[in-house]
Each structure stands twice: as structure tokens, then as C-alpha cells.
Amino acid sequence: MAHCELCPRRCGVNRAKGQTGYCRAGHEAQIFRYGLHPGEEPPISGTRGSGAIFFSQCTLRCVYCQNYPWSQEGSGETYTVEELTGILSRLYAAGCHNWNLVSPTPWLPMIVEALARARGAGQTLPVVYNTSGFERVETVRALAGMVDIYLTDLRYAGAEAAASGSDAADYVPCAREALQEMWRQAGPLVVDAGGVAVRGVICRLLILPGLAREACASLEWLAEQIGPKIAVSVMAQYTPAYRGKGRSPWNRAITRAEYDAVCLTVERLGLNEGWIQDFGAARDSELAGFNMPPQGKTK
Ligand code: SF4
Numbered sequence: 043m044a045h046c047e048l049c050p051r052r053c054g055v056n057r058a059k060g061q062t063g064y065c066r067a068g069h070e071a072q073i074f075r076y077g078l079h080p081g082e083e084p085p086i087s088g089t090r091g092s093g094a095i096f097f098s099q100c101t102l103r104c105v106y107c108q109n110y111p112w113s114q115e116g117s118g119e120t121y122t123v124e125e126l127t128g129i130l131s132r133l134y135a136a137g138c139h140n141w142n143l144v145s146p147t148p149w150l151p152m153i154v155e156a157l158a159r160a161r162g163a164g165q166t167l168p169v170v171y172n173t174s175g176f177e178r179v180e181t182v183r184a185l186a187g188m189v190d191i192y193l194t195d196l197r198y199a200g201a202e203a204a205a206s207g208s209d210a211a212d213y214v215p216c217a218r219e220a221l222q223e224m225w226r227q228a229g230p231l232v233v234d235a236g237g238v239a240v241r242g243v244i245c246r247l248l249i250l251p252g253l254a255r256e257a258c259a260s261l262e263w264l265a266e267q268i269g270p271k272i273a274v275s276v277m278a279q280y281t282p283a284y285r286g287k288g289r290s291p292w293n294r295a296i297t298r299a300e301y302d303a304v305c306l307t308v309e310r311l312g313l314n315e316g317w318i319q320d321f322g323a324a325r326d327s328e329l330a331g332f333n334m335p336p337q338g339k340t341k
Contacts, residue, residue: 043069049101049147050178050216065099067148070120071156072098074112076129078138083275083317085231085239086140086170086193093138093167095129097145102174102208106250106286113145114284126156134165139238140191142170147177150185157188168240171224175217176210182223191231192224192243197250199259207250207292218263221245231273231315244316247304248277252291254300258307265311274316276304279323 043058046067053063062068078091086092096109098118111117121129130141146153157169168190175195196217198204204213224243231242245264247257257276264272278301286292301321308318 043151046148048150048178048181050176050210050212051101052178065101065148066116067099068120070122071126071149071152072116072118072120073126073129074098074109074118076133078133078136079142082142082193083244083273085233085237086142086191086244088139088236088238090137090139092140092142092170093130093133093136094142094144094172095133095146097143097149099148100145100174101147102176102210102213104174104208104284104286105289106207106280106283106292108281108283109145110284123152123155123159126152127159130156130160131163131165134160134167138167140168140170142172142193144172145174146171147173147181150181154188170239174208175220176208176213177216177220179216179219179223182220182227186227190228190241191239192221192228193246194221194224194243195246195248196221196260196264197248198253199256199263203250203253203256207253218267222267225268225272230271242273244273244275246275246277248280249296249300249304250280250291251294251296251300254296254303257304261304261307261311261313265313270312271315272313274308274313276308276316276318278319278321 044056045054046057046063051064055061055063057069074096076095079094080087080091082092098112100113103114107113170191170193171189172193198213201211205211228241228243232240234240247260249257280296282293305318
């Protein structure tokens with residue numbers, strides 16, 4: 043917190059003294075919504091729902107972000123570590139299958155402490171680290187033993203698209219190196235007798251308009267560098283949002299040809315673990331935070 047280098051931006055700001063870096067995260071955890079979330083991949087949501095916590099602020103600035111009110115415009119309330127521990131306890135008591143930390147990177151110091159407190163109180167659930175993939179490998183290494191399930195994106199395959207879409211020209215090497223470390227720690231997806239995830243890595247590929255070739259290149263990289271046992275979640279739900287609405291190629295949905303190209307690549311590479319969203323499906327997992335009723339702060 044005194045010299046924040048949690049993510050690849052490596053701002054070096056003293057957040058403990060009120061300075062803010064690229065993500066604008068402060069010294070207390072900021073959260074937009076939390077609650078039981080039914081819209082993740084089947085082994086994450088299970089039958090009772092995933093205990094999702096949507097953290098405010100983000101280390102990326104995606105032009106098409108559907109979560110922009112809290113990821114880029116600062117909506118959300120601040121919570122002390124004690125209050126964050128209270129949220130974990132509420133989700134545990136509500137019977138969720140896991141603690142699903144959505145965009146947690148800037149808040150890791152508080153999360154680590156809150157998880158230790160919850161576990162110290164005898165509450166144990168698998169921890170899902172739900173990330174854009176833009177991570178420092180050193181930070182991911184430090185999570186060994188704390189995270190059970192990595193739910194990570196592989197959004198781009200080239201610097202130009204990553205810069206244009208998310209203001210992160212170095213996204214690809216960072217995300218790929220981080221994913222290799224996630225795989226080293228957690229490996230293939232393991233589910234319990236009820237089909238609910240207990241451990242492993244799920245890699246999400248959101249097909250972006252005009253960038254199906256990048257998704258295919260990411261799949262090639264996955265097949266070569268990680269292997270066919272990785273669970274892949276191909277997402278076809280892209281909808282123009284936020285600043286993307288007025289900017290090509292972000293201002294349109296994906297085409298059937300783009301969708302088919304990615305599906306055929308998945309098949310050709312033998313990536314048989316995971317899920318492919320139907321073309322035209324509008325699974326609203328990214329909108330889950332909007333759909334959750336606002337909660338009062340836990341005391
Ligand atoms: S977490 Fe935020 S402040 Fe810290 S290095 Fe990343 S962008 Fe900068």
C-alpha cells in the first residue's frame with residue numbers, strides 16, 4: 043500500500059497516504075455489490091450460487107466495459123477489513139459454493155486479511171479469483187495457497203488490440219505469464235460429486251468484434267503452452283457498451299462468421315473441456331452487479 047505495484051501498471055504510489063494510481067483505488071476496499079450470483083459457469087454457480095463480490099475500480103480501462111459505473115466511474119461503498127470479513131461471513135451463511143472475488147487485484151492486501159479472519163473463524167469456502175487476466179506474475183505467485191480457482195480472461199493476442207480496447211499494450215505477455223503461473227498452482231478443473239468446482243483454472247475467451255482472429259490465436263497459444271486439459275469458456279455475449287458504442291469495431295455485436303471461426307478452432311485444437319456460449323445468447327454474467335439489489339454495509 044505504501045508503494046503499490048500490485049498490477050503491471052506498477053504505479054508506485056503511496057495509497058496508505060491517500061495517493062491514487064491508474065486504477066484510482068484508495069486505502070479502503072471499495073465494493074459495488076455482493077450477493078449470490080447464478081450466472082457464472084456451471085461449476086462456479088452450482089445450484090446455490092456463487093458468492094460474488096464486485097470490487098470497484100479496475101486496472102484496465104476497456105472502452106466496451108459493461109461494468110463501467112463501478113470499474114471506471116467509481117461507484118461503490120468503502121469497507122474496512124472488518125466489514126469485508128463480515129461480507130465473507132454473510133455469503134458463507136447464505137450457503138454459496140465459493141467466495142468469488144471479481145476484479146480483486148487492487149484490493150488484495152485487504153482481501154488477504156479478511157480471508158484469514160474468516161478462515162480463523164472456521165469459515166472455509168473455495169476462493170475464486172475472477173480477473174481480467176492483466177496481472178503481474180509476482181502477484182499471482184504470492185496468491186499460492188490462498189486461491190483455489192482461477193477464473194481468468196485471455197482477451198487479446200496482440201499489443202495493438204490490447205491498447206485500443208483496454209489501454210494496456212502489455213496485456214498479452216502479462217496475461218500469458220500469469221496464466222502459466224495460475225496453471226502451475228491450480229491445474230485442471232476439479233469438481234466435487236455435485237459438479238461444483240473445488241480447484242483449477244478456467245480461461246474465458248470473450249469473442250470481440252473484428253478480433254475473432256485474436257481469440258483463435260489465444261486458443262492456439264493455450265493448446266500449445268497449457269494443453270487440452272484446461273477448461274475454456276468461450277463467450278459470445280459481447281454487446282456494445284460505454285465508450286465502445288460510438289467507436290468501431292466496438293460498436294457492433296459479433297457476427298456469425300466470427301463465432302463460427304472461434305468454435306471451429308476450439309474443435310480443431312481438441313480443447314474439449316469447458317463451455318461455448320450459444321451464438322446470440324445474452325448471458326448477463328457481466329451485468330450481474332447491476333442486477334443485484336444494493337446491500338447495506340455489514341457491521
Ligand atoms: S493496483 Fe492500481 S495503484 Fe496499484 S499498480 Fe495497479 S493500477 Fe497502480
